[in-house]
Amino acid sequence: MSAKSKRPGTAGSQTPNECVQVVVRCRPMSNRERTEGSPEVVTVYPNRGVVELQNLVDVNKEQRKVFTYDAAYDALASQTTLYHEVVFPLVSSVLEGFNGCIFAYGQTGTGKTFTMEGVRGNDDLMGIIPRTFEQIWLHINRTENFQFLVDVSYLEIYMEELRDLLKPNSKHLEVRERGSGVYVPNLHAINCKSVDDMIDVMKVGNKNRTVGFTNMNEHSSRSHAIFMIKIEMCDTETNTIKVGKLNLIDLAGSERQSKTGASAERLKEASKINLALSSLGNVISALAENSPHVPYRDSKLTRLLQDSLGGNSKTIMIANIGPSNYNYNETLTTLRYAQRAKNIQNQPIKNEDPQDAKLKEYQEEIERLKRLIAPQQQQRTEKLAAAAKKRVKKPKREAVKRESTDSATQEQLQAAEDEGESEQEVSEPESDKENEAEVAKSSEQLERERVENAKLAAKLAELESQLVRGGKNLLDTYSERQIELEKKLVEIAERKKREIEIQQQLELQEETTLEIRERNVSLEQEVELKKRKLSKCYAKYLALQQELNDCKHDHNQDLRELEMAQNELVKELKRQLLIIDNFVPIEVKQRLYTQAKYDEEQEEWKFAPLPMNADGKFSSKRPVSHPQRRRPISEYALQQAKSNDPSALRFKSENIVSYELDMPCRTTQEYRSPKVSASLQAVLAQAMHTGDDIDIVDTQTNSLRSRLENIINGNASSSSTTASADVSPTSATTTSKLVKSTRSGLPSAGSAVDSNRRPPTGRVQPKKPASAYPKARGLVNK
Numbered sequence: 001m002s003a004k005s006k007r008p009g010t011a012g013s014q015t016p017n018e019c020v021q022v023v024v025r026c027r028p029m030s031n032r033e034r035t036e037g038s039p040e041v042v043t044v045y046p047n048r049g050v051v052e053l054q055n056l057v058d059v060n061k062e063q064r065k066v067f068t069y070d071a072a073y074d075a076l077a078s079q080t081t082l083y084h085e086v087v088f089p090l091v092s093s094v095l096e097g098f099n100g101c102i103f104a105y106g107q108t109g110t111g112k113t114f115t116m117e118g119v120r121g122n123d124d125l126m127g128i129i130p131r132t133f134e135q136i137w138l139h140i141n142r143t144e145n146f147q148f149l150v151d152v153s154y155l156e157i158y159m160e161e162l163r164d165l166l167k168p169n170s171k172h173l174e175v176r177e178r179g180s181g182v183y184v185p186n187l188h189a190i191n192c193k194s195v196d197d198m199i200d201v202m203k204v205g206n207k208n209r210t211v212g213f214t215n216m217n218e219h220s221s222r223s224h225a226i227f228m229i230k231i232e233m234c235d236t237e238t239n240t241i242k243v244g245k246l247n248l249i250d251l252a253g254s255e256r257q258s259k260t261g262a263s264a265e266r267l268k269e270a271s272k273i274n275l276a277l278s279s280l281g282n283v284i285s286a287l288a289e290n291s292p293h294v295p296y297r298d299s300k301l302t303r304l305l306q307d308s309l310g311g312n313s314k315t316i317m318i319a320n321i322g323p324s325n326y327n328y329n330e331t332l333t334t335l336r337y338a339q340r341a342k343n344i345q346n347q348p349i350k351n352e353d354p355q356d357a358k359l360k361e362y363q364e365e366i367e368r369l370k371r372l373i374a375p376q377q378q379q380r381t382e383k384l385a386a387a388a389k390k391r392v393k394k395p396k397r398e399a400v401k402r403e404s405t406d407s408a409t410q411e412q413l414q415a416a417e418d419e420g421e422s423e424q425e426v427s428e429p430e431s432d433k434e435n436e437a438e439v440a441k442s443s444e445q446l447e448r449e450r451v452e453n454a455k456l457a458a459k460l461a462e463l464e465s466q467l468v469r470g471g472k473n474l475l476d477t478y479s480e481r482q483i484e485l486e487k488k489l490v491e492i493a494e495r496k497k498r499e500i501e502i503q504q505q506l507e508l509q510e511e512t513t514l515e516i517r518e519r520n521v522s523l524e525q526e527v528e529l530k531k532r533k534l535s536k537c538y539a540k541y542l543a544l545q546q547e548l549n550d551c552k553h554d555h556n557q558d559l560r561e562l563e564m565a566q567n568e569l570v571k572e573l574k575r576q577l578l579i580i581d582n583f584v585p586i587e588v589k590q591r592l593y594t595q596a597k598y599d600e601e602q603e604e605w606k607f608a609p610l611p612m613n614a615d616g617k618f619s620s621k622r623p624v625s626h627p628q629r630r631r632p633i634s635e636y637a638l639q640q641a642k643s644n645d646p647s648a649l650r651f652k653s654e655n656i657v658s659y660e661l662d663m664p665c666r667t668t669q670e671y672r673s674p675k676v677s678a679s680l681q682a683v684l685a686q687a688m689h690t691g692d693d694i695d696i697v698d699t700q701t702n703s704l705r706s707r708l709e710n711i712i713n714g715n716a717s718s719s720s721t722t723a724s725a726d727v728s729p730t731s732a733t734t735t736s737k738l739v740k741s742t743r744s745g746l747p748s749a750g751s752a753v754d755s756n757r758r759p760p761t762g763r764v765q766p767k768k769p770a771s772a773y774p775k776a777r778g779l780v781n782k
């Protein structure tokens with residue numbers, strides 16, 4: 001939506017464009033900052049609306065950065081001063097029918113909640129929200145000939161979800177847009193009739209708000225909280241209605257994970273908080289640069305602030321900062337955003353005679369009820385009188401009858417007739433019965449009407465009680481002197497505001513005067529001045545370049561954080577896809593993919609409704625059970641079972657439940673270790689004892705081996721009888737005993753068969769038999 005576009009169908013009169021008012025508040029040094037000895041780097045000049053930030057971090061950079069705002073408050077500024085100088089005029093505008101918004105922005109632990117809510121139970125430290133209640137009710141009690149209807153709502157945005165703080169279990173809330181601005185349907189609104197009522201609502205909401213501990217703040221707000229006040233006012237003389245809406249917003253603080261020590265849940269919260277705040281920053285930048293596209297839809301927060309930033313509301317941004325060097329970067333970012341926000345222009349609109357005013361509805365309903373109740377009451381009294389008359393007639397007629405039997409006088413009958421009785425009624429006994437029945441019926445009807453009437457009267461009383469008549473209890477709540485005091489405070493605030501403006505103009509003028517003077521001096525001086533000017537310009541250029549670099553750095557950091565958040569989301573997505581792929585049946589998955597549609601308006605996935613049958617019932621495309629099957633099986637499953645697709649394995653086993661398991665024939669308990677021959681055991685024991693290589697004396701193996709060697713030697717050469725004598729079965733045992741330790745470094749008898757060490761004889765060497773025992777286990781072949 002364009003920043004300058006006017007909403008269609010907005011009721012009310014428009015005032016000239018107005019910039020967002022930006023105020024900076026610096027909190028005192030915290031105990032932790034003091035004990036850690038972190039130096040103060042922020043200097044506030046309240047009379048000029050200037051904040052100076054000193055750079056101690058990087059000596060190569062510009063040492064001081066100066067920012068100018070509509071107002072600036074240091075650690076000494078009281079809650080009362082801030083309220084009277086900044087907030088009071090805005091709330092007055094709301095009471096004239098404008099939309100207003102005050103939001104506190106800044107790093108975590110810089111005093112946003114302190115500014116908005118203050119310290120409970122301490123009148124001096126009371127924050128903006130409770131002070132607003134007092135101003136509203138003071139105005140109501142002062143204003144005669146006006147009817148008021150005051151409703152409040154309280155919601156929070158936690159992890160990008162809207163939550164009703166006055167009805168925590170209520171269903172999912174959404175932001176909607178209509179002619180008069182953004183709104184949240186189904187948000188619970190409580191009617192208030194006094195300051196105490198509003199404070200009670202605030203307390204209830206605060207109890208439900210999400211707060212947590214971080215290293216930077218013991219009671220850190222983990223959500224953006226919005227307190228909404230709607231005041232409808234009706235001038236009883238002219239019968240015109242005005243509606244003022246005020247949004248009081250305590251944003252969650254931006255934070256760096258390294259400083260807050262956030263982990264797990266806190267980290268998730270922080271990433272959502274930072275994401276929403278970064279989209280708020282983008283909206284501010286887009287509006288400040290008059291960009292054709294403003295990304296309001298990037299987060300719930302920016303959607304809710306759509307009217308307050310570039311919309312039809314009067315807006316105050318309170319940028320909270322800390323004074324310590326430890327938070328230099330965060331303070332710089334906040335000051336930069338605040339400066340950019342100064343350029344945002346709004347088009348405040350007075351909401352006069354809006355179509356959706358509740359007060360109008362109430363007034364019409366009250367009139368209707370009154371119209372209903374009045375004739376009913378009249379009818380009732382008439383009926384009551386008639387019934388009473390009938391009851392009186394009966395005894396009279398009986399008396400007349402009795403007397404007529406005793407030679408009744410015509411005068412008595414005449415007297416009865418005079419009272420309106422007809423001749424017929426007196427003479428006919430059936431008409432008495434009819435009368436009785438009629439009386440009973442009418443008294444029954446009367447009773448019904450009485451109950452209905454009582455209901456209507458109660459409803460009327462309830463509606464009337466919600467409307468507050470202005471101009472009452474003024475002296476009860478505020479004395480004349482207090483009112484005067486208040487007026488004076490507002491006057492002082494106005495004067496101070498003007499002073500700041502004048503001061504800022506003066507500074508500008510001084511610069512221009514300097515320039516004019518510069519023009520009038522001699523050439524030499526002009527050169528000198530030009531030089532100075534040049535160096536000034538150069539310094540400015542350097543500062544701007546530095547600023548640009550800082551911005552780039554910040555941008556990169558934001559980008560990195562966004563990337564991290566994106567990675568988290570991608571990971572989550574992969575996990576969910578994995579779950580879908582492995583645990584959701586294919587046909588359900590296919591149905592999910594084909595039927596699910598994303599609703600842009602409601603920002604959620606929805607299923608397309610099932611098509612209707614001719615008889616008006618939902619036609620189910622559920623697969624029908626296949627005939628002649630023992631249990632219901634879908635056509636799809638049947639096809640899959642027939643197919644050769646390896647992924648359709650799970651459809652193949654129809655009665656998998658009845659399969660019996662193949663039990664193992666032998667269990668681990670039944671394991672028996674192999675038998676080791678006594679001679680081998682002895683050799684092993686000896687080897688363990690001496691640490692030598694193993695020499696196995698096994699006659700059976702040796703005889704086998706020697707036979708093998710004989711064959712090999714015989715094949716190789718029949719000439720060497722000495723060699724064959726060396727490997728004869730008789731000498732085998734003796735030779736095998738001569739195996740030497742390889743660790744001794746001496747050639748062993750066994751090594752005589754090793755082709756590598758044998759002196760060249762010029763004949764073909766016999767092949768070495770395969771090793772019977774691997775060396776790695778300490779066993780050697782003989």
Ligand SMILES: Nc1ncnc2c1ncn2[C@@H]1O[C@H](COP(=O)(O)OP(=O)(O)OP(=O)(O)O)[C@@H](O)[C@H]1O
Binds near residue numbers: 107110217
């Ligand atoms: N102007 C001030 N004067 C005195 N104390 C202050 C001031 N501003 C903040 N503080 C103190 O600083 C601490 C942190 O303030 P607060 O909880 O309001 O921060 P915050 O910005 O709301 O933090 P978060 O974003 O984590 O919720 C509180 O103990 C508060 O009392």
